[in-house]
Amino acid sequence: xxxKRPTPTLHDVAAAASVSTATVSRCLNFPDQVAERTxxxxxRAINDLGYSPNFGAKAMAARRTNTIGAIIPTMxxxxxxxxxxxFQDELRRHGFTMLVASTSYCPDIEEEQIRSLVARGAxxxxxxxxxxxxxxxxxxxxxxxxxxxxxxxxPGSKRPSxxxxxMAAIYEMATEVIKLGHHQLALISAETAMNDRAMAxxxxxxxxxxxxxxxxxxxxxxxxxxxxEDGAKAFEKLMxxxxxxxxxxxxxxxxxxxxxxxxxxMNIPVPDDVSIIGFDDIELAQVAYPALTTxxxxxxxxxxxxxxxxxxxxxxGTPIEAVELxxxxxxxxxxxxxxxxxx
Amino acid sequence: xxxKRPTPTLHDVAAAASVSTATVSRCLNFPDQVAERTxxxxxRAINDLGYSPNFGAKAMAARRTNTIGAIIPTMxxxxxxxxxxxFQDELRRHGFTMLVASTSYCPDIEEEQIRSLVARGAxxxxxxxxxxxxxxxxxxxxxxxxxxxxxxxxPGSKRPSxxxxxMAAIYEMATEVIKLGHHQLALISAETAMNDRAMAxxxxxxxxxxxxxxxxxxxxxxxxxxxxEDGAKAFEKLMxxxxxxxxxxxxxxxxxxxxxxxxxxMNIPVPDDVSIIGFDDIELAQVAYPALTTxxxxxxxxxxxxxxxxxxxxxxGTPIEAVELxxxxxxxxxxxxxxxxxx
DNA sequence: TTGTATGCGTTATCAA
DNA sequence: TTGATAACGCATACAA
Numbered sequence: 001x002x003x004k005r006p007t008p009t010l011h012d013v014a015a016a017a018s019v020s021t022a023t024v025s026r027c028l029n030f031p032d033q034v035a036e037r038t039x040x041x042x043x044r045a046i047n048d049l050g051y052s053p054n055f056g057a058k059a060m061a062a063r064r065t066n067t068i069g070a071i072i073p074t075m076x077x078x079x080x081x082x083x084x085x086x087f088q089d090e091l092r093r094h095g096f097t098m099l100v101a102s103t104s105y106c107p108d109i110e111e112e113q114i115r116s117l118v119a120r121g122a123x124x125x126x127x128x129x130x131x132x133x134x135x136x137x138x139x140x141x142x143x144x145x146x147x148x149x150x151x152x153x154x155p156g157s158k159r160p161s162x163x164x165x166x167m168a169a170i171y172e173m174a175t176e177v178i179k180l181g182h183h184q185l186a187l188i189s190a191e192t193a194m195n196d197r198a199m200a201x202x203x204x205x206x207x208x209x210x211x212x213x214x215x216x217x218x219x220x221x222x223x224x225x226x227x228x229e230d231g232a233k234a235f236e237k238l239m240x241x242x243x244x245x246x247x248x249x250x251x252x253x254x255x256x257x258x259x260x261x262x263x264x265x266m267n268i269p270v271p272d273d274v275s276i277i278g279f280d281d282i283e284l285a286q287v288a289y290p291a292l293t294t295x296x297x298x299x300x301x302x303x304x305x306x307x308x309x310x311x312x313x314x315x316x317g318t319p320i321e322a323v324e325l326x327x328x329x330x331x332x333x334x335x336x337x338x339x340x341x342x343x
Numbered sequence: 344x345x346x347k348r349p350t351p352t353l354h355d356v357a358a359a360a361s362v363s364t365a366t367v368s369r370c371l372n373f374p375d376q377v378a379e380r381t382x383x384x385x386x387r388a389i390n391d392l393g394y395s396p397n398f399g400a401k402a403m404a405a406r407r408t409n410t411i412g413a414i415i416p417t418m419x420x421x422x423x424x425x426x427x428x429x430f431q432d433e434l435r436r437h438g439f440t441m442l443v444a445s446t447s448y449c450p451d452i453e454e455e456q457i458r459s460l461v462a463r464g465a466x467x468x469x470x471x472x473x474x475x476x477x478x479x480x481x482x483x484x485x486x487x488x489x490x491x492x493x494x495x496x497x498p499g500s501k502r503p504s505x506x507x508x509x510m511a512a513i514y515e516m517a518t519e520v521i522k523l524g525h526h527q528l529a530l531i532s533a534e535t536a537m538n539d540r541a542m543a544x545x546x547x548x549x550x551x552x553x554x555x556x557x558x559x560x561x562x563x564x565x566x567x568x569x570x571x572e573d574g575a576k577a578f579e580k581l582m583x584x585x586x587x588x589x590x591x592x593x594x595x596x597x598x599x600x601x602x603x604x605x606x607x608x609m610n611i612p613v614p615d616d617v618s619i620i621g622f623d624d625i626e627l628a629q630v631a632y633p634a635l636t637t638x639x640x641x642x643x644x645x646x647x648x649x650x651x652x653x654x655x656x657x658x659x660g661t662p663i664e665a666v667e668l669x670x671x672x673x674x675x676x677x678x679x680x681x682x683x684x685x686x
Numbered sequence: 687t688t689g690t691a692t693g694c695g696t697t698a699t700c701a702a
Numbered sequence: 703t704t705g706a707t708a709a710c711g712c713a714t715a716c717a718a
Contacts, residue, residue, distance in 0.1 A: 007486050009711055020689045025713060035687060050485025055462040056399025057711035060694045075424040085419050088445065097459060100443050102431065116440060119398040120463075142393025143350050228626055257630050283571055287600050289632035352695055363705045368697060378703060400695035403710045 008049040016045035028053065059121045068310050069099045069117035070126040071110060077226065077254070078282040079299050080128070083150070086303030087126065094311035096123075105226075107194050111136055118143050123314045126150060126306055130157060131196040146313055146320070150306050152197055153324045160320040162306050166200035167207070169295050169327035170249070173277060174208035176329060177247050181338035182275065185209065186220035186245035188234040188255050198251055201279065205249055220245055224255055231258025232265075239266065239274075246274060246338045253278040253285045256292055260334065271336030281330055290333035297327045351392040359388035371396065402464045411653050412442045412460035413469040414453060420569065420597070421625040422642050423471070426493070429646030430469065437654035439466075448569075450537050454479055461486050466657045469493060469649055473500060474539040489656055489663070493649050495540055496667045503663040505649050509543035510550070512638050512670035513592070516620060517551035519672060520590050524681035525618065528552065529563035529588035531577040531598050541594055544622065548592055563588055567598055574601025575608075582609060582617075589617060589681045596621040596628045596637055603631055603677065614679030624673055633676035640670045 014021045019038060026034050027042045034042075045051075059065045068091055072080040088098040099122060101113035114136060117125060125140070125147040137159075140147050149161040177185070187205055192198045206216035220238060224230040231250060235258065238245060250256035256278030263270050270276055270290060278285055278294035285292040305323055312318040357364045362381060369377050370385045377385075388394075402408045411434055415423040431441040442465060444456035457479060460468060468483070468490040480502075483490050492504040520528070530548055535541045549559035563581060567573040574593060578601065581588060593599035599621030606613050613619055613633060621628055621637035628635040648666055655661040 010713095011711075021712075022690075022714080023688060026688085029713080033687075038687080050482045052458055052462050052482070052486055054403065054464070054711050055459075056402040056464060056696095057694085058462075058713075059399040060397065060403070060696090061711080061713040063694075063713090074428060075418055076421070076428050078419070078421065078424075081418040081421075081424050085417060085445070089447075102428070104432075115395055116398075119395050119401075121397070121399060139393050139395070143395055228630065254626075261630065283597075284627065284630060287571065287604060287627060288630060354695075364696080365698085365705060365707090366703085369704085372697080376703075381703080397695050400710085401697075403712090404695080404697035406697090406710075 008051045009054070010051075012049055013042065013045045013051050016049060017042045065097075065121035065123055066095060067097045067099055067120070067122050068124050068126065068307075068314070069101065069120070069122035071101050071103060071113050071117065072128055073105045074102050074226070075100075077252075078284070079252075079280050079297065082282070083299040083303035086300040087307045088303075090304045090307035091311060094307070094315070096307075096311055096314070105191070105195070107132065114140070118145050124148065124310045126310065128152075129196045130154060130159060130161065131194055146310075148306055148310055148313075148320055150302055152200070153322065154196075154200075155324075160309075160322050162309060162320075162323040162325070163302060164297060164325045164327040166197045166327075167204035169297075169329075170201045170204035170279065171208045173295055173329040174205045174249070175212065176331075177249075177275065177277065177335065178208060178212045178214065180247075180275075180335070182247040183214060183338070184218070184220075184243055184245045185214075185247050185249065186238050187222070187249045188231055188238070188251060188259060189221065189223050190226060190251040190255070191223050201249075201251060224251075226252075226254060228254055228258040228261070231255030232262035233258075235259035235262045236266065239263075239268065244274070247277065247335075248274060249277045249279075251279060253280045253282050253292060253294055256294065256334075257284050257288050260288055260290075260292065271334050273339060275336055275338075276334040278334075285330075285332070288334075293332045293335035294330055295327050296330045298325050301325060351394045352397070353394075355392055356385065356388045356394050359392060360385045408440075408464035408466055409438060409657075410440045410442055410463070410465050411467050411469065411650075411657070412444070412457075412463070412465035414444050414446060414456050414460065415471055416448045417445050417569070418443075420595075421627070422595075422623050422640065425625075426642040426646035429643040430650045431646075433647045433650030434654060437650070437658070439650075439654055439657070448534070448538070450475065457483070461488050467491065467653045469653065471495075472539045473497060473502060473504065474537055489653075491649055491653055491656075491663055493645055495543070496665065497539075497543075498667075503652075503665050505652060505663075505666040505668070506645060507640060507668045507670040509540045509670075510547035512640075512672075513544045513547035513622065514551045516638055516672040517548045517592070518555065519674075520592075520618065520620065520678065521551060521555045521557065523590075523618075523678070525590040526557060526681070527561070527563075527586055527588045528557075528590050528592065529581050530565070530592045531574055531581070531594060531602060532564065532566050533569060533594035533598070534566050544592075544594060567594075569595075569597060571597055571601040571604070574598030575605035576601075578602035578605045579609065582606075582611065587617070590620065590678070591617060592620045592622075594622060596623045596625050596635060599635055599637065599677075600627050600631050603633075603635065614677050616682060618679055618681075619677040621677075628673075628675070631677075636675045636678035637673055638670050639673045641668050644668060 103110040153163040190198045209216045224234040281296035446453040496506040533541045552559045567577040624639035652663045
């Protein structure tokens with residue numbers, strides 16, 4: 001039942017230390033511009049009062065925040081969590097603070113979050129993927145808040161991005177799969193609406209099919225939301241279809257692990273009867289049994305690079321240069337040659 | 344090469360719409376107090392200019408932020424990511440915004456982050472675990488920022504908390520394990536320094552041993568940092584020791600999965616030769632092969648409850664009442680009876 | 687080395 | 703229904 005005291009301000013500290021607010025401010029921001037004796041005096045007052053500077057007031061007066069915002073679909077996905085952690089660690093090193101927000105893959109929420117972070121004074125923004133209402137880009141422009149797109153690198157895109165070419169990565173993997181004799185392919189995809197990465201992966205597989213002389217429209221396509229069980233269900237449906245695929249691509253490792261589990265439950269040997277291919281190479285992929293063949297994405301590196309680029313942009317005005325990282329196939333145990341029984 | 348315009352303010356909007364700043368402010372916050380005609384006029388100006396309110400100024404003038412901060416060790420751990428997602432979703436429902444920060448399990452960084460979130464005007468804070476410098480609690484008190492401890496519920500603690508009794512949970516599991524004939528036990532623990540949860544789990548196992556007539560100091564104890572490979576290494580060391588344990592507890596599922604993998608690599612059958620027990624019950628646990636026996640923690644429920652409690656506290660002043668959730672053992676495939684060869 | 691005074695962008699009180 | 707204007711807490715240019 002303590003009495004609610006108003007939180008102490010610069011003013012209070014100044015009074016307690018018998019100096020001016022300017023001096024207290026200097027103690028905080030430029031300690032060496034103030035006399036030793038005064039500094040100690042002020043410091044004591046700060047501790048006694050439990051003073052903490054008000055960020056909003058500070059930002060308003062100083063007209064910068066040293067804050068960079070990051071907006072991701074969800075933290076529940078290891079790939080974003082991992083990239084963000086690296087992003088934040090690197091930002092810290094440059095004296096910046098990270099603000100995160102997540103959207104649950106919903107464009108409306110994303111817009112809301114972007115506005116919120118801008119309002120909070122973010123000096124710059126990290127965004128996932130290119131695809132969004134052009135209006136938002138105009139808004140950011142008007143606000144003078146630069147945005148960096150990651151997780152995707154679309155050759156020829158006009159907006160700077162640091163990421164990898166989703167289409168090329170899956171194309172490479174699919175080509176290898178086809179070489180192993182697989183002709184009946186399937187894809188369990190994350191939802192493609194407003195998700196340019198998912199769309200690119202879909203397209204990449206079809207391109208590989210075309211280039212290998214297969215009919216791309218023969219690709220069995222099924223969308224699933226993001227959860228292990230969704231991958232399992234989709235896999236089951238696929239295995240009950242008229243023509244069973246011999247290789248099942250999955251939009252990400254989480255879906256792939258679900259498929260793998262259902263295969264075991266259905267007593268379908270992997271990779272003898274069906275091959276399963278993931279995407280991302282999160283820890284799950286190595287731990288799965290059999291270990292998952294997937295596409296390795298350099299999440300941490302991506303986060304680190306993004307942080308460096310944005311820090312340099314905000315601090316020195318160095319323009320961001322696009323970086324294309326490589327996502328490469330990792331062949332483990334869930335991919336094998338196609339059953340010869342087909343055809 | 345666009346010219347960098349200053350970001351538009353309330354003032355600019357007011358000028359563009361030929362009204363006062365007060366009217367613009369009302370349009371934003373109390374739309375029905377303003378004439379239809381004026382409102383539309385203002386709205387157009389806002390869109391034309393790409394105006395966005397300045398959060399700092401707003402917070403300063405309104406003296407509240409509708410923001411609640413959350414400080415977790417790391418986002419790279421699914422248990423926190425999952426709990427936070429639920430926390431945020433529920434907060435949104437109550438009209439609050441979440442601010443996250445992570446500490447990498449470092450007390451200094453945690454303190455820095457707490458100060459940072461308070462400075463940013465967080466109306467309240469979510470913290471993980473009880474253990475921290477009392478100075479921090481004093482600081483929060485001085486700032487009038489309430490803090491809620493989660494992920495732990497220590498009976499009799501004076502600070503409100505929403506979580507589960509780590510010690511009781513592992514005690515229950517350990518008791519079952521001992522009943523299965525295991526006498527030579529080991530624990531691969533997360534680092535216990537400044538981690539009350541890890542310490543409680545250690546203690547809980549020892550208590551179960553004591554109560555079962557075993558010597559608690561016979562528990563083989565080894566600390567590992569947080570990564571699959573660390574769990575693997577620790578497991579290997581354990582298996583090379585003089586007396587091999589027949590059951591290995593792990594501080595969390597990630598370490599357990601590492602141990603499991605190394606067991607497979609060392610051709611040690613699980614659970615025939617050694618049982619492995621995790622903690623948390625994240626997705627990894629179900630996907631592991633053999634499926635991991637572990638302690639299920641209601642992460643999402645914890646996040647949800649915490650959000651409700653804090654929202655009610657901030658909005659209505661409803662004091663937080665502690666909630667103890669149950670963490671219960673989940674028996675899957677990695678736990679079996681002890682080898683009879685021992686003893 | 688320290689103090690004074692002004693402005694930052696918003697809300698809210700009071701008048702009109 | 704609208705407009706003036708005083709806070710809000712801090713940084714900083716300038717003066718002392």
